[in-house]
Amino acid sequence: MRIKLRDIAERANVSTATVSRVLNNSASVDERTRAIVLQALTELSYPMYQEGILQHTGNGIVVAIRGVDSESEPEEQKRESQDISSFNTIIIDGIERGLRRKGLHMSLRRAIWEAPAESDLHHLTQADGVVLIGGIISVQVIDALEQANVPFVLTAAHAGEREINCVLGDYIRGAAQATTQLVRLGHRRIAFINGPSITTTSQDKLAGYRLGLCEAGLAYDAQLITTTSEFTPNDGYQATQDLLARTRDFSAILYAADMLAIGGLRALKEANISVPEQVSVMGFYDEPITEFTMPTLSSVHIGWQRIGEIAAQRLVALLERHDEERLRISIPTTVILRDSTRSVGGNLPPTLSS
Template sequence: MAATLKDVAALAGVSVKTVSNVVNGYGFVKPENRRKVEEALAATGYRPNIGARNLRRGKTGFIALVLPELSIPYFGELAALVITAAQRHNWNVLIEQTQGTRDRERSALTAMGPHMIDGAILSPQALAAEDFAAFHREIPLVMVGEHAVDVPIDHVAIDNVLAARTAVRHLTDLGRRRVAAIGRNPRRGTASLRMEGYRAALGEAGLPVLDELIVPATEYHRRDGAEAMRHLLSLPEPPDAVFCFNDLLAIGAMRAAADHGLRVPHDLAVVGFDNTEESAYSIPSLTTIAPDKSAIATTAVDLIARRVAEPAEDFPVQDIQTPFTLKVRESTAARPDA
């Protein structure tokens, strides 16, 4: 049978309360008693009942992570980092995939109320303001990424406009003059911001924004990038560079360019977004915007922890920008003179 607090207390020669204080990490225990308890814990193999402890504290021991699509590497990598951050707070993570539809996003939150989770991190694409209003009063919510809805909940994201400007400025600084964009999508808040940054960078370089060089993408998969690139290459004057709104679009675009007989970056420079693991191992390796995904995950989890610990009125709504960098790789090496 599993050892109990009473078993540990009897072996250590201290009270059950003293054992409880040590197990729960409280500081007011005499060093000698702490040593005895720790030795007894090791000898008995005692393991705390996390479920019972959470119930006593009014917690479930779970948080939710609600994402559009786990097959997109960015979201898979973010999920792994959220799990790591949650473990530091003794939380398990329930993950729900919504495909970015309002019904799935609503049902994910409805199914996991305060009886199941202590809070939720979500990357929504379709929820309306009234949907948030129904949930954020019951549990702490943190939104990661961008979604155009005015709601009083915590928000963690990078500066997508500046990140896109940085990516496109990199291309124009290399002397590229027909810079295309793949990824315009009115359903995605991030897409609107990245388009704003794209337009701003072209304006700063004295280049026109040409509608023929802006290609929408319903989804953000490799096949969508390849299809968009094939369209761009069919133009009378194809682009000499392309900014893709995620790495999968960029990798698909590079494949289409290779099939067309073009060399990246000599004939076509390519920049992606997200710095997923695949981007470092593609051929050529992909220049990309690298959000600090670890900072996004850790900040979001820490916000939930603080909301759980403090009354809402003592902790105003947070809007936190995390850093990003531009990872310059082979897909944008400077064009040779010869």
């Protein structure tokens, strides 16, 4: 059985975060504490410390993100299923910044968390702490981490009614804000192209869209809703074509992701529908590419780096205090208006944010 950081921490009467700092030769640990930890390493014959040589060979802190499917999957489907959004990288940057401030380091693990392999679960359960980057995280992953008593934090999503530590954007309020902003511009028939209904983020966005309509006194019309299987531009393209085939009785479309909106812009152009003159378009996540689309894309902004930093802080708290409390931390959202939206009367919006 592998000795974990918490075993060393208990022997030395320090936090697991302190043990990790010693293993990473951090200058933030005083010499007395370092000596106590090194003595505990020797007593427990920890493989990272033998005959005075300190070498970090364990899993340590792992950041786990979604990877591509198995090698048996067709290449075309692999490319379509890959997450091409940039916010994963931004979240990882935030996590690394947060950990480095505490003298801690991380490694990266990619896997299909909807159906994890045994090797992936083994790797995570041998870690000293884990940050998961959602979407879809299997209950199997959460169960395995809890049973192994590994501290973990989920980012960018939550687990529904399951109480776990997670940090995410306020998707409900963000979708409500976007809907409200479109209503302020005079739109009364607002279509919504959502992501996979099995994700908690898509469920929240649908709830927010309905909330925004309710707050504006507008009726919910299921004819204006389309759901995709992924968040790729191709999904947005196909969903927009499906919407146009069903109805054209709308003046604005809210997309659940910027990548969906990019595909939607192409579908609208091919249908000879001008944006924003005939239809206003709003994305979600405010990725860097939104400033380079034609027209530039209005979107709901989420502070992804801040989410990563807070997730790192929460994990450190779990490592240092063995905190049993489970927190769901929501980051506020902001609507950024660009050229893809305008008022029904044709006037440009007076401000660039709401």
